[in-house]
Amino acid sequence: MQVCILYAGKSRESDRLKSVSEALARGLAGNGHIADVVNMRTEEKRLTIYDYVIIGTEPVSFFSASVPGEISKFLAEAGTVSGKRCMAFVSGSGLRKNKTLLNLMKAMEGEGMILKLSEVIKNPDEAQAIGKRLNVERNL
Numbered sequence: 202m203q204v205c206i207l208y209a210g211k212s213r214e215s216d217r218l219k220s221v222s223e224a225l226a227r228g229l230a231g232n233g234h235i236a237d238v239v240n241m242r243t244e245e246k247r248l249t250i251y252d253y254v255i256i257g258t259e260p261v262s263f264f265s266a267s268v269p270g271e272i273s274k275f276l277a278e279a280g281t282v283s284g285k286r287c288m289a290f291v292s293g294s295g296l297r298k299n300k301t302l303l304n305l306m307k308a309m310e311g312e313g314m315i316l317k318l319s320e321v322i323k324n325p326d327e328a329q330a331i332g333k334r335l336n337v338e339r340n341l
Contacts, residue, residue, distance in 0.1 A: 208241065219238075219240070222255075227332065237251075260291070266304060273312075283312060288317055291321050298321050
């Protein structure tokens with residue numbers, strides 16, 4: 202299966218979020234899936250060809266629960282995303298990570314995406330373990 206892992210941190214380059222996204226990709230690759238990692242702040246990507254989409258972010262500030270505005274803009278311009286099976290995750294520090302995750306899920310569902318899983322991921326090791334057990338296959 203082809204999987205796209207998208208991430209948008211609070212700054213243009215978020216090393217922690219990038220390493221978590223890459224660890225997810227390694228876990229998926231271990232199960233024979235093709236996983237592309239894309240920074241939504243610096244790259245453009247059409248999502249039409251992907252079977253499964255994973256979107257990750259981090260709180261924009263320590264006390265905030267909002268997600269970067271680039272996520273909604275990216276999804277609106279990324280081709281056909283309605284009906285795509287997906288996962289949402291939040292990484293990083295902050296007091297309101299669960300609320301940030303909820304806001305990310307709302308943005309994804311607002312575009313018609315079908316949310317299968319949501320996680321707060323603490324580190325790359327945890328991300329790789331999630332990637333290994335993630336079921337991205339279509340349920341027949």
